[in-house]
Amino acid sequence: MKENTGKKIATRESYGNALIELGAANKDVVVLDADLSSATKTDSFKKRYPQRHIDCGIAESNMMGVAAGLAAAGKIPFASSFAMFAAGRAFEQIRNSVGYPHLNVKIGATHAGITVGEDGATHQCNEDIALMRTIPGMVVMCPADDVEAKAAVKAAAEYEGPVYLRFGRSPCPVINDRPDYKFEMGKGSVVKEGSDVSIIATGICVANALEAAELLQRDGICAEVINICTIKPLDEALILSSARKTGKVVTVEEHSVIGGLGSAVGDVLNRVYPAPVRKIGIQDVFGESGFAQALLEKYKLDGKGIAEQVKEFSESFTTGKEQLCQE
């Protein structure tokens, strides 16, 4: 198969770089951090615009409230921390102080998912998409690579209202580096056309899903791969049109299969066009320490693991293995 020899950039790096550009363009942009600026990569903004970088110390709940107050006074705050402490620890502050008043707060959550790696389960947030998408009016974005991450940060700043941005710690392949790339909040994109099965992925799993599609091709399965960056609001039209074409859907995310992209996709299919869905993700378990790549392999979120599961799922329709009521 084709080796991905291209450059790899962690989307948290993209976040930091995008903030610098935003800072230059708009002086109302302020960045908050909770003692993690070297990890969330807001430290480069801090160097460039020290007066607009606010370190709140290790106090995420207060940080979200301060961000709400700054937004109420006309600022565009980007409150930054690890996904676990942003969406997890400060959930209720985000819900009540940011979401309910629909304040213009952007939450930059890095180190999402199991690819946090060595830190282990306490720091591997596989629940943030689920938590954030339950908040009315919250936009939830999970970019796939450097290009999309920077575009998403810019789009978040241009949008008036609360946005949750999910970034990863580990370098991931750049897949959207092409001149005609255009980003639109709320729109997904078909990154590979196919006819047998729809693989709908988000974040770093998009590159892995593309790799899986190549492996599947060898087995005679022509998979369509869709990149969903904006999980809420979801590009329902794109998902439905792909499901209508292929008749079966696999979702892939570095997140719990409960409440994340898979659930969001399942919701729309259930409502409009019921189709079988296999949810690939973290199967209701806590993570563990390990290298990011080793964890992806163990939890079957690498190209090979995804391909195996898609193949099994696709073949179940011919063997009838997944049919609950067999004659």
Added chain:
Amino acid sequence: MNNLELKKTANKIRKGIVSAVHSAKAGHPGGSLSAADIFTYLYFEKMKIDPANPRMEERDRFVLSKGHTAPGLYAALAYRGFFPVEDLATLRRLGSYLQGHPCMNHIPGVDMSSGSLGQGISAAAGMALAGKMDGKGYRVYTLLGDGELQEGQVWEAAMFAGHYKLDNLVVIVDNNGLQIDGPIEDVCSPYPIDKKFEAFQFHVIHADAHDFDSLREAFREAENTREMPAAVIAHSIKGKGISFMEGDAGWHGKAPDDMQYETAMAELEKIDEELAREEAG
């Protein structure tokens, strides 16, 4: 405003609280009444606000961190002219903009949505910081319950405000000594409140929450404080003004029945009469 006018206004606000909570058949009269004079002082003398332009950029801000005492805030806003006094009777009703807890998007004059304890002070700190960053002259006031001080976020926010020397921020503690489960020192004591705020680099001022001279002096001192935020510990009586509610934790979140309502309003009428006699000299 002179003290007599302030007292008359505070009494109107107390009537508004009792009527609204009675009409809603639910709500929080105890802490609304303990803070009634603070609401009165801030909205009728201290704060730079304009009811005709509630979102005025240069306005002073108020965040009701103890959001459950919304009836007190709403009564103050209504009598100050932000919305019709008659609307107080719709408190907590389906379809009313007067939600059980303050909602900034639907209620003129409300600067921040609040209700989940411990959160308003953080938002107030954020507003104060924005004012500093932009070189604006506005001041930010936030009112907390003494029971609310049990929330850890309050101290995260206090540390933040002290660290960033937010001298345009005034944290007011309505120290009525009672919370739902009883006296605060029996439930989980936040005392010593003054020493705690001092340790977080606040200038601490004690005030009598039911004496306008004391409040005036305290807020003046807060305004003259430089390089550090101020904390006004306002010593109050829960349920102040209604004899059978005073000092009784049971009135934290309970509406008076029809008879109790009549008694309460009669007591407030009597205060009106006394104030009228005082005015007549």
